[in-house]
Amino acid sequence: MTPQQRMLSVCFLLVSVTCRTYGSGVVQPFKGLGYYVRSNCPFTLTRFTHNRVEYDITIRRGDSGLLVQVEITMNKVRTVLQNGSILVEKKSVSLPYDHTYQHIFQYGIYTRLRSSLLPLSVTWHSVPGGIDSLWVELQQELSTDMTGLCGKHNVTSNKQQLITESKLTQETCQTRDPVFVTNQVCREFFSYTMECLQVKTPFYIQLCEENIYSFENSKYVRCAFFKEIALHCGNKSYVWQKWRAITKCAEPTCPGDLVYKEEGNAFIPSCSNPNPRKHTGTISG
Secondary structure, eight states: OOHHHHHHHHHHHHTOEEEEEETTTEEEOSSSOOEEOEESSEEEEEEEEETTEEEEEEEEEOTTSSEEEEEEEETTEEEEEETTEEEETTEEOOSSEEOSSEEEEEETTEEEEEESSSSEEEEEEEETTEEEEEEEEEOSOOOSOOBSTTOBTTBOOOHHHHHHHHBOOOTTOOEEOOOOOOOHHHHHHHTTOHHHHGGGHHHHHHHHHHHHTTOTTOHHHHHHHHHHHHHHHOTTSTTTTTHHHHHTOOOOOOSTTOOOBOOOTTSOOBSSOSSOOOOOSOOOO
16 A cells, blocks of 8 residues: 555544444434434434435334344435345345446445445344344544434534434334443343443443343344444454453354454455455444
């Protein structure tokens, strides 16, 4: 990589912002601390207009806590993720899928939708019964007319306001106040993250206990949360080598003789390539 290419890569990273939702209702907005939403109602995750093109992403969780429906609308093209299928304009598609406005493809153990109109991507991890983690990445600064649970990319928003304004009316759904009780797995896990999270540790312990409450037997809800924190701390952190043993979260299995390799945010976790090449850091895993 030449010095000019390296500089471009660094500049590219500086304007990249990500919003994540995982577990049974944790939301990490574009800016500010994460928060928890316990609801089976539909919500706007993010919505904005750029160059007169509308982008709208909505989500809904089921009683399992997992995402059971995600709708991604870009330039009036509607993509729905539901029951393990991907529907574009009400038609099931196989991967890789190329469209004038978007591309959908396997991305290691994830699936990714990338817009061809804007440096925007939506990436998700499917498990039996739904989706346990999903994130939206923007690689270009936008105006502040953004709405949804993700908030604005340059302003820290009030979480209660985000929840209230992002909820899409549906008479049969419910949004409950978060409940948490002491959970020993959460406490043990976060005893290894002090160097990473420091004074934020008590906040994340509460978030962990809110996420896991009444879903103690769901490995997908539990493990999606712990994995996100481990990725946040990185593969050089103390918790990285210990988190799977502490939480009993197994690595994904690979077909045949392929080996799963998990290296952190700068790599694509993949079964298809047991020795992935290092990237510039623009890929979240």
